[in-house]
Amino acid sequence: MIEFHLDGRSGVAPYLQLIHQVRQALRLGLLSEGDQLPKVKDVAAGLAINPNTVLKAYRELEYEGLAAARPGIGTFVTGTLAGASLAAHGPLRQELRRWLARARRAGLDDESIEALFASTFRSASEEGIA
Amino acid sequence: MIWLTWRQARGQAVTAAAALAVFAVLLAVTGPHLASLYAASGITSCHGGTPCDTAASHFLSRLAGTSPYPVVYLLGIALILVVPAIIGMFWGAPLIARELETRTFTLAWNQSITRTRWLAVKLAATGLAAMAITEALSLTYAWWADPIGKARDLAASVPGLAHPFTGGPLSSWVFATSGITPLGYAAFAFTLGTAAGALIRRTVPAMAITLAIFAAVQVAMPLWIRPHLIPPERTVVSGPSFFESAGLSVGTLQATTVPGQPSAWILSSGAINAAGQPVSTIPAPCLSSSAGAVGKGAPPNAGACMASRGIREAITYQPASRYWPLQWIETAIFLALALALAGCCFWRTGRRRTRRAQSPSATPRQDTVAASPRRGSRA
Amino acid sequence: MSAVIETSGLGKRYRRLWALADCTLSIPAGHVVGLVGPNGAGKTTLLNLAVGLIAPTAGTIEVLGGAPAAGQAQLARVGFLAQDAPVYAGLSVADHLRLGARLNPGWDAGLARGRVGRLDLDPGQKAGTLSGGQRAQLALTLAVAKRPELLVLDEPVASLDPLARREFLADLMEAVAEQDLSVVLSSHLVADLERVCDYLIVLLGSRVRVAGPVDELLATHHLLTGPYRDPGTLPAGQQVITASHTDVQTTLLVRTTGQILDPAWTVSEVSLEDLVLAYMSQATGRRDRGGRRHLEVRK
Numbered sequence: 168m169i170e171f172h173l174d175g176r177s178g179v180a181p182y183l184q185l186i187h188q189v190r191q192a193l194r195l196g197l198l199s200e201g202d203q204l205p206k207v208k209d210v211a212a213g214l215a216i217n218p219n220t221v222l223k224a225y226r227e228l229e230y231e232g233l234a235a236a237r238p239g240i241g242t243f244v245t246g247t248l249a250g251a252s253l254a255a256h257g258p259l260r261q262e263l264r265r266w267l268a269r270a271r272r273a274g275l276d277d278e279s280i281e282a283l284f285a286s287t288f289r290s291a292s293e294e295g296i297a
Numbered sequence: 298m299i300w301l302t303w304r305q306a307r308g309q310a311v312t313a314a315a316a317l318a319v320f321a322v323l324l325a326v327t328g329p330h331l332a333s334l335y336a337a338s339g340i341t342s343c344h345g346g347t348p349c350d351t352a353a354s355h356f357l358s359r360l361a362g363t364s365p366y367p368v369v370y371l372l373g374i375a376l377i378l379v380v381p382a383i384i385g386m387f388w389g390a391p392l393i394a395r396e397l398e399t400r401t402f403t404l405a406w407n408q409s410i411t412r413t414r415w416l417a418v419k420l421a422a423t424g425l426a427a428m429a430i431t432e433a434l435s436l437t438y439a440w441w442a443d444p445i446g447k448a449r450d451l452a453a454s455v456p457g458l459a460h461p462f463t464g465g466p467l468s469s470w471v472f473a474t475s476g477i478t479p480l481g482y483a484a485f486a487f488t489l490g491t492a493a494g495a496l497i498r499r500t501v502p503a504m505a506i507t508l509a510i511f512a513a514v515q516v517a518m519p520l521w522i523r524p525h526l527i528p529p530e531r532t533v534v535s536g537p538s539f540f541e542s543a544g545l546s547v548g549t550l551q552a553t554t555v556p557g558q559p560s561a562w563i564l565s566s567g568a569i570n571a572a573g574q575p576v577s578t579i580p581a582p583c584l585s586s587s588a589g590a591v592g593k594g595a596p597p598n599a600g601a602c603m604a605s606r607g608i609r610e611a612i613t614y615q616p617a618s619r620y621w622p623l624q625w626i627e628t629a630i631f632l633a634l635a636l637a638l639a640g641c642c643f644w645r646t647g648r649r650r651t652r653r654a655q656s657p658s659a660t661p662r663q664d665t666v667a668a669s670p671r672r673g674s675r676a
Numbered sequence: 677m678s679a680v681i682e683t684s685g686l687g688k689r690y691r692r693l694w695a696l697a698d699c700t701l702s703i704p705a706g707h708v709v710g711l712v713g714p715n716g717a718g719k720t721t722l723l724n725l726a727v728g729l730i731a732p733t734a735g736t737i738e739v740l741g742g743a744p745a746a747g748q749a750q751l752a753r754v755g756f757l758a759q760d761a762p763v764y765a766g767l768s769v770a771d772h773l774r775l776g777a778r779l780n781p782g783w784d785a786g787l788a789r790g791r792v793g794r795l796d797l798d799p800g801q802k803a804g805t806l807s808g809g810q811r812a813q814l815a816l817t818l819a820v821a822k823r824p825e826l827l828v829l830d831e832p833v834a835s836l837d838p839l840a841r842r843e844f845l846a847d848l849m850e851a852v853a854e855q856d857l858s859v860v861l862s863s864h865l866v867a868d869l870e871r872v873c874d875y876l877i878v879l880l881g882s883r884v885r886v887a888g889p890v891d892e893l894l895a896t897h898h899l900l901t902g903p904y905r906d907p908g909t910l911p912a913g914q915q916v917i918t919a920s921h922t923d924v925q926t927t928l929l930v931r932t933t934g935q936i937l938d939p940a941w942t943v944s945e946v947s948l949e950d951l952v953l954a955y956m957s958q959a960t961g962r963r964d965r966g967g968r969r970h971l972e973v974r975k
Binding site: 175208218222 | 820
């Protein structure tokens with residue numbers, strides 16, 4: 168079972184953070200179909216947040232087709248996000264490592280690498296949309 | 298709720314029980330010997346008249362010199378007088394005041410029990426316990442002091458009674474510590490304490506006020522109120538031997554006995570002349586050298602001399618037979634006061650209570666705007 | 677959804693001072709309601725009125741459809757935790773549970789025992805020797821184990837250290853999730869409430885300044901920055917909460933249900949804390965004297 172955490176200073180609403188973490192877990196294969204999400208009561212107690220916030224997140228996941236609530240038992244994962252892409256993670260990760268090594272050899276520091284990646288990612292996404 | 302009342306009062310109850318147990322042991326240890334002394338004094342075997350009186354008087358004189366009986370006698374009286382005050386201070390005053398001071402009322406009054414029921418159970422349970430303890434103490438002591446009381450009644454007409462056993466049943470000490478008056482005092486003192494606590498909302502000041510008022514009432518009662526609960530009797534003692542029969546002494550002209558009324562409670566007395574006007578001193582002619590030494594045993598001359606001038610003794614008194622009627626009336630008065638004070642408690646713990654009188658919150662004021670809240674437009 | 681607390685023109689006066697005035701609220705069930713305001717604003721008065729410790733001077737109040745503290749049944753439905761969590765110093769923890777069991781017909785002994793066990797409280801320990809956090813937890817146990825429908829808490833974490841505060845709120849949220857409780861809790865710090873409350877009431881100067889679900893409040897309040905502008909020239913649907921001007925720039929906090937269409941404004945979100953501060957500074961008669969900023973609206 169996954170565990171949630173909250174970043175109080177990120178400016179992102181708590182329920183969105185929870186949704187994001189579930190989606191992230193699905194993508195990384197930490198959660199698969201049929202797994203149970205943590206109980207509302209436990210999340211509320213563990214993070215000291217309003218249970219309605221957790222319910223809101225779970226309802227949103229239900230609406231997106233990623234989870235389904237079984238009354239009296241809990242909320243379970245019904246969909247996936249990883250799909251076949253999970254298989255591609257391994258080789259992609261290796262390529263990324265190699266690229267990072269090259270960037271460092273070229274003399275880029277952490278900030279430059281992040282800036283380079285972010286701007287390329289953004290422009291590539293925009294081209295993808297257009 | 299009864300459990301909670303008991304649990305909160307447990308410490309006080311245990312202390313009271315321990316103290317009374319000690320006293321009870323003292324009584325149990327000395328009681329049988331006192332009874333045997335009484336049996337050996339010959340009072341039980343006499344059949345009335347002067348021999349009984351003398352035997353009784355001798356018994357009491359010997360007892361006065363035999364320790365520890367005088368001490369235990371006085372201790373018992375002191376205890377019964379003081380116990381209601383202690384109950385008022387330590388059981389009554391904290392009952393409501395402590396809950397208000399420590400703010401535990403916010404806990405108590407939000408359980409599933411109404412405020413009225415909460416107070417009713419606390420007052421009734423603790424109050425009845427207080428009355429029971431005081432009355433038990435009084436009855437136990439009465440059992441122990443029974444021989445003394447009987448002897449005193451017999452020896453009432455004998456002059457020269459030994460201290461500390463003087464005083465008929467209507468005298469202040471004895472009346473207040475026998476019969477059922479201790480019940481009334483306990484109820485009154487207890488409800489006085491709780492009412493003081495409910496009004497003042499602080500335990501220690503409430504204890505002080507309770508003590509002050511209770512003491513004042515206990516002093517005022519025998520002085521000004523009890524004498525008039527039933528209109529007192531008046532009598533005039535006249536005749537050549539009025540001096541002796543009224544038990545006068547040359548010094549004060551105050552009567553010490555009422556002829557035909559042994560153990561009467563004399564409220565006031567004074568010599569009056571034939572016209573009914575008060576006479577404050579013995580006329581000089583009656584104090585002639587032939588009258589001899591002053592003192593209680595004044596020669597018959599002084600008395601006869603005054604009688605021949607028409608001087609008599611007027612006495613206002615309550616006869617001893619009025620003991621029980623006075624007991625009932627006085628107890629009823631105190632019980633009525635207790636009920637009124639209890640009603641006062643109920644009224645005061647109603648929802649008109651203001652919050653402001655409580656101790657302020659520990660956190661400091663943060664916003665000066667709040668210091669001057671807007672006055673409501675509704676008047 | 678039915679209302680847990682319904683007030684109409686509610687007011688309470690002590691001698692000549694109105695501790696609470698003109699309070700009209702309809703608090704829905706199923707929420708954790710945060711009551712925010714500085715000390716002396718009337719929070720404790722409102723909560724005391726809700727649990728029936730005091731009676732109103734003006735107006736009416738209805739709690740769970742009944743009069744506060746009207747009888748045994750009403751008292752059983754509302755749990756209360758007063759400021760500083762008073763407990764009986766001479767009674768032990770177990771005695772307190774016995775108190776709850778005897779005085780509440782709806783007492784859940786298993787729940788109470790379970791909580792005490794999880795909190796690691798020694799049942800034989802006298803309540804007077806407990807720490808502040810433990811006292812608060814004991815008081816919460818007493819309030820929760822009688823299975824109320826509504827829980828009212830007066831500044832429950834004000835005097836607790838950060839760890840105790842967190843544990844208390846976590847426990848409270850667990851109880852809310854388990855028992856489907858409605859909660860009204862007050863605080864003079866917004867940070868305490870941000871995570872746990874989904875309904876907000878701001879009280880200032882004995883009056884309610886704003887009340888509503890947190891989501892809705894955050895969605896309808898916006899921070900507008902732009903060139904200098906007289907707040908009176910804004911469209912009708914936009915209510916200005918605070919305004920701050922320099923000689924060239926204007927910053928406004930507005931409340932509106934519609935869109936901000938004017939391109940001159942830069943529109944940004946407001947955090948709950950800033951929203952509360954804005955209402956609190958919108959105080960009795962304070963006016964902006966040109967050039968002076970009231971409050972820090974940007975983190």
